[in-house]
Amino acid sequence: MKIAVFGGTGRVGHKVIKQALTExxxxKALVRDVQKASLELKGAELIEGNARNKVDIERTLQGCDLxxxxxxxxxxxxxxxxxxxxxxxxxxxxxxRIISIGTAGILNSRLEAGKYRFESKESKRTTTFAAEEHLKVLQTLQKSNLDWTIICPTYLPDGPMEREPRWEIDYLPAGGKKITVDDTALFAFNEIKNPRFSRKRVGICY
Known part of the structure; x- marks a missing residue:
C-alpha cells in the first residue's frame, strides 16, 4: 500500500510516517521544504509544494491508495x-479512503444537545478558529462519498506511548483530559492498517 501524507512534518504526521515505513x-508526502524534511522523513518519497495548491495535491496523490x-x-x-x-x-x-486528524472540539457535546464541544461549556478554548476550520473539514467529508475517518484527540502534549487510549464514536470519552502525540499517531496508524470507523469521528483520550 502507498500512502499519500499531508502534514507529514507535523508532530503526529512524522510519527505516522515512521511507523508506516517501519512496517x-x-x-509519498507533500512538504514545503524537501531539503529540511528529508532529514526527518528518510525513506519517504517527498513532493515539494503547498497543500493549498491543487496541482501539488494532484502530484502527491498520483499512484497512492490511501x-x-x-x-x-x-x-x-x-x-x-x-x-x-x-x-x-x-x-x-x-x-x-482518508484518515484525518481533527480536534475534540468537533465532537458532539455531552452537556448541550445539538452542539459541538467547541460551541459548548465543555470547551476551555478562548478562541474557536481552529475548531471552526476542522469543522469545515468534517462538513466537506460528510458531503462526499469518500470512506473517511476523523480521529479527534483532546489535549495533545508531546510524549511517548503511555497506554491504550479510550475511544468513543462522535464523543470524547467521559473525563478525558489528554493523550500523547505518540499514542495518537499509533491509533491513527492502526486505523490505516485495520479500518474500524468508516465515515465516523472518533474521540480519543486516556
Missing amino acids: GFLV VFSSLNTDKTDTLSVAMPHLVETMIKENVT
Whole structure:
C-alpha cells in the first residue's frame, strides 16, 4: 500500500510516517521544504509544494491508495482551502479512503444537545478558529462519498506511548483530559492498517 501524507512534518504526521515505513508501507508526502524534511522523513518519497495548491495535491496523490492528513491550522485557513481540493482529487484518482486528524472540539457535546464541544461549556478554548476550520473539514467529508475517518484527540502534549487510549464514536470519552502525540499517531496508524470507523469521528483520550 502507498500512502499519500499531508502534514507529514507535523508532530503526529512524522510519527505516522515512521511507523508506516517501519512496517513496509510506501509513503509519498507533500512538504514545503524537501531539503529540511528529508532529514526527518528518510525513506519517504517527498513532493515539494503547498497543500493549498491543487496541482501539488494532484502530484502527491498520483499512484497512492490511501490518504492520511494531519494538516493543522497554523492560524490560517489552510485546512478549509486544502480539503475541497483533496476530495476532488481523490475522486479523480479513484482513491476512496482518508484518515484525518481533527480536534475534540468537533465532537458532539455531552452537556448541550445539538452542539459541538467547541460551541459548548465543555470547551476551555478562548478562541474557536481552529475548531471552526476542522469543522469545515468534517462538513466537506460528510458531503462526499469518500470512506473517511476523523480521529479527534483532546489535549495533545508531546510524549511517548503511555497506554491504550479510550475511544468513543462522535464523543470524547467521559473525563478525558489528554493523550500523547505518540499514542495518537499509533491509533491513527492502526486505523490505516485495520479500518474500524468508516465515515465516523472518533474521540480519543486516556
